[in-house]
Amino acid sequence: MKEQIEQIKLASIEEVKNAKEVKELNDLKVKYLGKKGELTLLLRGMGALSPEERPIIGGLVNSVRDELNQLFEAKEKELQKKELAEKLEAEKIDVTLPSNKTKTGSKHPLNRVIEEIEDLFVSMGYDVVEGPELETDEYCFERLNLPKGHPARDMQDSFYITPEYLLRTQTSAVQARVMMANEEKTPIRVIVPGKTYRREDDATHSHQFNQVEGLVVDKNITLAHLKGTLEVFMRKLLGENTELRFRPSYFPFTEPSYEVDVSCFKCGGKGCNLCKQTGWIELLGAGMVHPNVLKMNGYDPKVYTGFAFGTGLDRLAMFKYGITDMRYLYRNDVRFLSQFDEMDR
Ligand code: FA5
Numbered sequence: 001m002k003e004q005i006e007q008i009k010l011a012s013i014e015e016v017k018n019a020k021e022v023k024e025l026n027d028l029k030v031k032y033l034g035k036k037g038e039l040t041l042l043l044r045g046m047g048a049l050s051p052e053e054r055p056i057i058g059g060l061v062n063s064v065r066d067e068l069n070q071l072f073e074a075k076e077k078e079l080q081k082k083e084l085a086e087k088l089e090a091e092k093i094d095v096t097l098p099s100n101k102t103k104t105g106s107k108h109p110l111n112r113v114i115e116e117i118e119d120l121f122v123s124m125g126y127d128v129v130e131g132p133e134l135e136t137d138e139y140c141f142e143r144l145n146l147p148k149g150h151p152a153r154d155m156q157d158s159f160y161i162t163p164e165y166l167l168r169t170q171t172s173a174v175q176a177r178v179m180m181a182n183e184e185k186t187p188i189r190v191i192v193p194g195k196t197y198r199r200e201d202d203a204t205h206s207h208q209f210n211q212v213e214g215l216v217v218d219k220n221i222t223l224a225h226l227k228g229t230l231e232v233f234m235r236k237l238l239g240e241n242t243e244l245r246f247r248p249s250y251f252p253f254t255e256p257s258y259e260v261d262v263s264c265f266k267c268g269g270k271g272c273n274l275c276k277q278t279g280w281i282e283l284l285g286a287g288m289v290h291p292n293v294l295k296m297n298g299y300d301p302k303v304y305t306g307f308a309f310g311t312g313l314d315r316l317a318m319f320k321y322g323i324t325d326m327r328y329l330y331r332n333d334v335r336f337l338s339q340f341d342e343m344d345r
Pocket of ligand 1: 213251
């Protein structure tokens with residue numbers, strides 16, 4: 001029996017030494033030390049031994065079992081360490097690899113232009129105000145010195161909803177709203193960005209577009225203030241070398257009225273395809289607020305004067321970013337919109 005124990009000991013030590021993984025080791029434990037394990041079966045068979053032999057063999061089996069237990073424990077630790085090291089190696093992450101680029105939304109070029117203009121005018125003490133897009137004939141035209149039947153109404157092809165309501169054709173409608181809302185008739189300094197609508201649709205005209213209006217009403221406001229303000233505005237937005245040219249024009253709500261051109265920022269005024277070889281690009285309508293408009297909206301034209309200007313934001317964005325067709329601005333094509341992110345980097 002001693003020999004048998006010795007054989008089991010040697011065989012088990014050899015097998016434990018060669019075990020490659022924890023699972024294999026567990027199977028060996030069952031094989032030798034489990035309920036039906038080889039060593040356990042030997043102990044059970046001790047009944048057949050003489051009383052003298054029993055304690056000797058019992059002691060031997062127990063010491064072999066203790067030895068094996070220690071061996072299993074040490075081997076288990078070794079294998080667990082090895083398996084952990086292998087797992088860490090297999091799942092290693094190289095944190096220095098570049099990550100996958102996640103797509104984020106980008107700011108619309110029109111919003112970029114609007115925000116830039118708002119920041120500039122707010123820094124000069126202006127308020128930013130809004131007005132309704134569904135406007136009354138009264139505010140869009142009548143209070144701007146354009147009574148019903150006035151021929152200048154044909155200058156803007158309008159979307160009428162009812163005979164009284166229309167989609168506003170110009171942010172100028174908010175001029176009258178701001179003057180009327182100011183009950184104390186104190187000085188005004190506002191800009192009005194917003195959507196406007198006309199029955200037009202081609203590469204440089206959209207049925208829905210954006211304008212920004214400027215209105216200043218105070219004592220002793222002159223044309224020089226208008227010119228200075230527009231110079232700051234255009235130079236900040238389009239470049240410090242931008243020159244302005246005032247051409248006499250007609251708007252019913254300003255007198256005198258001007259169309260304001262800026263020197264072409266593509267060719268610097270030399271003449272190119274963008275400015276149609278003229279060196280100038282028409283960008284704004286402007287003028288001194290017509291005395292009738294002041295009077296109709298509660299301001300005494302003998303005390304107050306003012307200037308107003310209005311410009312198309314879509315055209316400004318097109319020029320600023322070199323966009324060739326206004327309709328791109330309304331298609332929400334991510335390939336188009338994401339280009340402007342690159343420009344800000
Ligand atoms: C006006 O709308 C006047 N309210 C501007 C004004 C304000 C004059 C204050 C005097 C004092 P006009 O119709 O020219 O003016 O339009 C102004 C600008 O809006 C144009 O220069 C153009 O840039 C833009 N615009 C006009 N129609 C369209 C359109 N269909 N699509 C895109 N932009 C347009």
